[in-house]
Amino acid sequence: MTTAESSKNELFDAIVAYNKDRVVAAVEKARNVLKPQEIIDALALGMNEVGVRFERGRLFLPHVMVAAEAMTAGVKLIEGDLPKGGGKEGTAVIVTGTVEGDVHDIGKSIVSTMLQCSGYKVFDLGRDVPIRNFIETVKAENGRMIGMSALMTTTMQAQRECIEMLVEEGLRNNVKVMVGGAPATQAWADKIGADGYGENASEAVSKANALLGVK
Ligand code: B12
Structure with missing residues (x-):
């Protein structure tokens, strides 16, 4: 071996x-x-x-x-x-967090770290994050993307609710949404109208790059 x-x-x-x-x-x-x-x-x-x-x-x-x-x-x-992206992506802001009712944050934190290492400015809101906080932070920090993690079938509904709130607030056209966490799938992302799904942290980075037009 x-x-x-x-x-x-x-x-x-x-x-x-x-x-x-x-x-x-x-x-x-x-x-x-x-x-x-x-x-x-x-x-x-x-x-x-x-x-x-x-x-x-x-x-x-x-x-x-x-x-x-x-x-x-x-x-x-x-x-x-972890390899650093050299900041060539500039300061595109991504707001990340684990949704309300859910304390699983290991995978989310890995995703945040990898995004950071790739040059993004990441606002990691932690775990058990109310949907409103994602929206307020994205507004306040001029965020280009929200990355939500959910590890339970019960809490993943909050990913859908956040997208609905972005629409209500008239922000949906300016903010991309990426979802992840063990129960999430590409089919789930499509169903709730998310822009992307990442199975792991490397995929989260490549999806973010693609969605934000970063080479
Ligand atoms: C560790 C763990 C815990 C720890 C969490 C500690 C912490 N700080 O995170 C503790 C012990 C606290 C815990 C508690 C509970 N847990 Co728990 N837990 C797990 C376990 C074993 C591992 C999760 C994990 O860390 N995986 C490792 C990381 C690296 O993987 P990951 O999170 O999937 O993240 C990767 C990808 O998903 C992706 N990703 C993650 N987030 C994002 C976000 C974006 C935007 C993108 C693109 C990608 C992405 O990239 C990551 C890195 O590669 C899972 C089992 C499992 N298979 O998932 C159960 C599991 C999630 N827990 C479960 C349950 C039921 C609970 C409890 C309700 C138990 C209880 N009776 O109290 C509580 C929930 C409390 C709450 N309100 O949240 C169930 C959920 C079942 C369901 N219905 O959905 C699971 C599936 C276990 C099981 N099979 O029953 N748990």
């Missing part, structure tokens, strides 16, 4: 074992062999497995919480290593 593969396995196993020290050690080690994005992808795969085990009743909420903390710590370690 190559060192890269064994590094990825170590990252995955450490998250699934919900062991923060092991995650931190695995990330430090992996930095010599893997690209930052590969490290994030391996950790995210581990988080997905945690989700599967939680669903099957093999892990419980406290385990998921510790695994989530470990993932956040791991990503924080390598944030500075």
Whole structure:
């Protein structure tokens, strides 16, 4: 097995074992062999497995919480290593956040970081964000795009409501909307009239570039 593969396995196993020290050690080690994005992808795969085990009743909420903390710590370690876009995209503003009622923010934060590294000015509103806050921030900061994350089938409805509010406020033509989070799909994005959907953080960046006309 190559060192890269064994590094990825170590990252995955450490998250699934919900062991923060092991995650931190695995990330430090992996930095010599893997690209930052590969490290994030391996950790995210581990988080997905945690989700599967939680669903099957093999892990419980406290385990998921510790695994989530470990993932956040791991990503924080390598944030500075992510390639920078050089700011050639200028200062296009993107407002991001996890919708109201939803506290899942790991994926959203990765997306925000990657957008930032690609040269965008990102206003990350955090988690459990009321729709009104997205709208007010986009107005106040002259935002060109809203990127909403939702991890639950119940909360993803807020993505639709935000688009409806943009229409009501007469802002829809000036503001692109990108949606994401595990239950979101391209079909969902089409259904609610979003401009784009990204399955992961790299796709979020390429979709944002395409929608905002950035080469
Ligand atoms: C970690 C986790 C938690 C942590 C969250 C910690 C945190 N700070 O985020 C804690 C323990 C707090 C938690 C709580 C709960 N959780 Co939870 N959780 C998860 C878990 C296991 C992993 C999520 C995750 O972080 N994945 C890793 C990241 C990297 O992936 P990601 O979020 O999908 O993000 C990527 C893409 O989706 C995309 N992306 C994300 N956002 C965006 C945005 C844009 C604009 C774009 C373009 C792309 C994009 O890019 C990201 C990077 O690649 C999922 C299982 C799963 N498979 O998703 C369940 C899951 C989402 N949780 C679930 C549930 C039910 C809950 C609780 C209700 C449990 C409870 N009984 O209390 C609460 C909800 C509380 C609330 N009100 O929000 C369910 C939801 C089911 C449903 N009906 O939809 C899931 C699916 C688990 C399950 N299978 O049952 N949870």
